[in-house]
Amino acid sequence: MKRILVPVDFSIQSENALKTAAYYGRTFDYEIVAVHMLELSTAMMNNSNTTKETVLYLKLAENKFNEFLDKDYLKDVKVTPILKHYKVFTELNTLYNEEKIDLVMMGSKGATGFKEFLIGSNAQKVIRHSNVPVLVIKDEPLDHGFKKAIFACDFTDDSIGPYKRIKEFCDFIGLQTKMIYVNTPGKSFLSSAEMRNTVKNFFDKANNNSDHLEDVSYISDYTIEAGITNYAKSYDADIIIMTTHGRSSFSQIFDHSITEDVVNHVNIPVISFKILPKSERK
Known part of the structure; x- marks a missing residue:
């Protein structure tokens, strides 16, 4: 079975990618690996005094992630949810190798002007570092292929x-x-x-x-x-x-x-x- 990785940040763009991935999951027997990148500071991860706070944050994120994935269009598709503490997009390549990812599918609203010159879009960063194909979904999901x-x-x-x-x-x-x-x-x-x-x-x-x-x-x-x-x-x-x-x-x-x-x-x-x-x- 081939595997599609879909980065999830709970935005409409990531849902567009998820809907598109669901179509390919049903039609071509792809498995979806949905990953949410946690934004925890290094200090929070390493400080023993914040252990309870960290556990609570992780639990809240897990619940929100599971709720986001509780969609009718995913019912007949195999979905594996993964929470990762990644801060930079270069680290995603490690996950591609670990999970044997064949394709990355992600949503984006793009970037223009000064923002594009300075920081670009998240999709742009993933494309720059990814060793596997990256499919970027824009304004609408392609849930018909x-x-x-x-x-x-x-x-x-x-x-x-x-x-x-x-x-x-x-x-x-x-x-x-x-x-x-x-x-x-x-x-x-x-x-x-x-x-x-x-x-x-x-x-x-x-x-x-x-x-x-x-x-x-x-x-x-x-x-x-x-x-x-x-x-x-x-x-x-x-x-x-x-x-x-x-x-x-x-x-x-x-x-x-x-x-x-x-x-x-x-x-x-x-x-x-x-x-x-x-x-x-x-």
Whole structure:
């Protein structure tokens, strides 16, 4: 059985993710691992004088968590609730490994402007550190599943591994997927022939049939983010699929993540797949 981890903070956004996860739990036999991250100070955890207060806080949190999970749409789905004292999102990777998580599904209302520059969104932080795919649900739950997706790919060698994992995921859930290449002005600009040659070489290296060349749409826009979001609207996509290197927050200042920008700004779900370092690739 595959396992979906859903971070729960009792917000409407986390409930949207939970409802979406419930659909996939029923339809594809996924188990939901719901995790609530407690915000207990180190002093409270380590000070023996506050033991009773800590126990009471934990009990209240547990009761609230159980009440939140007592929903009709979860009745026929296997749900495992977990309370963790995590303070930073990098620690979630430990939980992914311990619980053998296949997919993270979380809600988000995004971030813009000064807030985005300084701290970003929680979804952005999870994407940056997660070694498993992260599906971000926005304004509405997708409790009827996804039908149409666009996969924005740069068709470089780094994207071959994620492409294979994405194809397996889409085939498993029956997701109709359209791959797109976004061509922008500047040093990365390619002619039509160069784009098609890049895509053909990609499929050849990925051991896939070059007939898939005809399944790729070539988009021209001023930025990659604009190309992705504009095509998603015209294609009436339910979800956007992207890859990410998961750069650190410091490096984001100098070389920001397009995936995180899209997650923060669009109003439809986005799923990201990590590009693994060369040392971790099979």
